Amino acid sequence: MLATGSSDPSSAIWDTSNQTIIHKWDAHTEVVWALDFSPNDKRLASASADGNVMM
Structure with missing residues (x-):
């Protein structure tokens, strides 16, 4: 598995x-x-530029 974040607010698991x-x-x-x-x-x-950490 690989997790990626993006310059838009999305994340994905591949x-x-x-x-x-x-x-x-x-x-x-x-x-x-x-x-x-x-x-x-x-x-x-x-973790995001919006100041939040999500799980």
């Missing part, structure tokens, strides 16, 4: 074996700056 998006969402209102998986890979945190 299946790298076939280069397809597994899940995409718009959790923020500004650019996504950072993403990090939890140690067990069950959660993804995202």
Whole structure:
């Protein structure tokens, strides 16, 4: 899996074996700056220019 953030407020999780998006969402209102998986890979945190961290 690969998580990506974007200059629009979207984030996505990709299946790298076939280069397809597994899940995409718009959790923020500004650019996504950072993403990090939890140690067990069950959660993804995202941080944005809107000043919020989402899980």
